[in-house]
Amino acid sequence: MMTIFQLFWSFLQIGFTSFGGLSMIPLISSEMLGHGWMTSTEVSDIVAIAEMTPGPLGLNCATFAGIRVAGVPGALAANFGMLMPTFTICAAGAVFFERFKNSDVLKHVMTVVRPVCIGLIWAVIISLCMENYAVAGQVQLTSILIGCLGVYLLLGRKWSVPKVICLAAALGIIFCRG
Numbered sequence: 001m002m003t004i005f006q007l008f009w010s011f012l013q014i015g016f017t018s019f020g021g022l023s024m025i026p027l028i029s030s031e032m033l034g035h036g037w038m039t040s041t042e043v044s045d046i047v048a049i050a051e052m053t054p055g056p057l058g059l060n061c062a063t064f065a066g067i068r069v070a071g072v073p074g075a076l077a078a079n080f081g082m083l084m085p086t087f088t089i090c091a092a093g094a095v096f097f098e099r100f101k102n103s104d105v106l107k108h109v110m111t112v113v114r115p116v117c118i119g120l121i122w123a124v125i126i127s128l129c130m131e132n133y134a135v136a137g138q139v140q141l142t143s144i145l146i147g148c149l150g151v152y153l154l155l156g157r158k159w160s161v162p163k164v165i166c167l168a169a170a171l172g173i174i175f176c177r178g
Helices: 002-017 021-034 040-052 059-099 106-131 141-156 163-176
Strands: none
Touching: 002 021, 002 059, 021 163, 040 059, 040 141, 059 106, 141 163
C-alpha cells in the first residue's frame, strides 16, 4: 500500500513541476531511479514504449511505470497523480468562472477573448488548408473535392470518422499521385 501512495505522490510531483512532453522524462527517471523501482535501462524502455503508444507521454509513462512497480493499482495511482494537477487547475478555473460569471470585467474580457480565439482557429484552418490542399504553390482541386466530400459524408450522411478517413485515403492514393 505504501508503494501505491509513493507512486501517486511521485507522479503528482511530476505533474505539478513539469510542462508535459519531454520535460517530464528527467523527472520520471529521477523518481524511478531514486526509489529503486527501475534501472536506467528500464526507464529508457518505458519512455520509448510511451512515445510509441498513442496518448500523452506523461500518462503513458505513468501507466507503464505504475504497472511495472505495483500492477494495475500502481498504474491507477500513478495516473491519478499525474492527472491531479489538471483536475485541480480545471476545478479552480470552474470555481473562478462561476464566481465571476456575472462580472462586468469578465464579460468585457470574454468580449475580446472570443473573437481572438475564433481568429486563431481560422488561422490554423487556413494554414492546414494551405499545407494539405496546395502542392508547390498550386492549389489541388482534386484534394479540395475529396475534402468537401469528406465533410458532406460526415455532416450530411452521418458517416463515421474512420470510414471517411479510409475513403479519403483511398481516393487520395487513386487521384492525387504527385
